[in-house]
Amino acid sequence: MDELEAIKVTFFQECEELLADLEGGLLAMQDGNDDGDTVNAVFRAVHSIKGGAGAFGLEPLVRFAHVFETLLDAVRSNEVPATPDLVVTLLRASDVLADHVSSARGLGDVDEAVSASMAAELKACTDPNAAPAPAAAPVEAAAPVVEASVAVPAAEALIGADDALDDDDLGFDFQPMTITIDEQAADVAAAAGNVWTVSIRPKSDLYRKANETALLLRELARLGPIEATLDASAIPPLELLDAEAAYATWTVRLETDEDENAIREVFEFVDGDCDLEITRGEAVATDDALAALLAGSAPAPAPT
Incomplete structure (x- = not known):
């Protein structure tokens, strides 16, 4: 195993701990313990997962974690109240986040329709005017990545x-x-x-x-x-x-x-x-x- 793969293995091990911290914090919030420390811990768990995913270029995981993180940031700054209904939504979002982590790890596929719907629901919590997510299109093979340092064609x-x-x-x-x-x-x-x-x-x-x-x-x-x-x-x-x-x-x-x-x-x-x-x-x-x-x-x- 090369050094990069070893670091990646460590990242996914940390993700397991962070997901456990996330779930524990959200369950504490569901029980009424929504003090600043608990909300901050929940935010940091999602933020840390997103940061590590960004370092490895795991774009789908980064995208979903960003939407999740944005809502949690609004909660911890008291822009969005942590109502019981919201906490239930956050718990469902944590399940989708766990699916994204498993997919990035090669242990399964993410239901794109569920992920898009969940992301739209999270966005609507901070922006009621946000458009609903469109139905997920069939997954196609990704186009080859083109080098960004290419000069003008035919030059x-x-x-x-x-x-x-x-x-x-x-x-x-x-x-x-x-x-x-x-x-x-x-x-x-x-x-x-x-x-x-x-x-x-x-x-x-x-x-x-x-x-x-x-x-x-x-x-x-x-x-x-x-x-x-x-x-x-x-x-x-x-x-x-x-x-x-x-x-x-x-x-x-x-x-x-x-x-x-x-x-x-x-x-x-x-x-x-x-x-x-x-x-x-x-x-x-x-x-x-x-x-x-x-x-x-x-x-x-x-x-x-």
């Missing part, structure tokens, strides 16, 4: 003059890069109307809640080929850097036949924890702007 890049690159070349002193762009190939998807630009600016809470941008990019890649660009220009010098702040922004070019709602569903479990902008079409530089960028200068303003 050829020549880095330096050597065809091979040894370990000594992997520093920060990169040579000038020449790029040839096949505009016709790049425009085919845009002309078909299935190109989207997704701008993601994570907030500190996204990482504080044990979420990862990588999970979002992976989910977007299930909708179609993506090209992700990281803008790290807002990161301050080390002496001014706040370790708990979020500075980076991602711009993703996505080719998909899905609509905007399907794209937004990817970000459903981080709603409010990132600034999200979705636009049809792609934000690409013109040839002149790209040439100016490669030359190290800003493009000249367009004539009026």
Whole structure:
């Protein structure tokens, strides 16, 4: 067993303990012991499961745990009262969470219809206007995950003059890069109307809640080929850097036949924890702007 698998085994062992703590806390709440310590312990159990699941890329478990956690956060902040009916709902949700853990462990399948219905019920407790969950579609094989570091299709890049690159070349002193762009190939998807630009600016809470941008990019890649660009220009010098702040922004070019709602569903479990902008079409530089960028200068303003 390799080191990663050993860590994963430990995580699932901890999940068993956390699920037991969750059930015990909810039963205590059902008996009227809904003090702050009990509610906080219940919240931490779900939060810890979600955090570990995020580290291993267990997206379905992360999604459901996030919805569960959001409601528990509202309960512990007294935004939602812990009524007897609510506690019964939370106990049923803990059973679904346990099913997700078992599924992630390879010990069974989650009833997607039950999970979606339970998630919708949890959301309705904090947002009465939340739409009911649609009927679960038949499970299909997941589309292959597309690497997020792909350059523009039909582009050829020549880095330096050597065809091979040894370990000594992997520093920060990169040579000038020449790029040839096949505009016709790049425009085919845009002309078909299935190109989207997704701008993601994570907030500190996204990482504080044990979420990862990588999970979002992976989910977007299930909708179609993506090209992700990281803008790290807002990161301050080390002496001014706040370790708990979020500075980076991602711009993703996505080719998909899905609509905007399907794209937004990817970000459903981080709603409010990132600034999200979705636009049809792609934000690409013109040839002149790209040439100016490669030359190290800003493009000249367009004539009026």
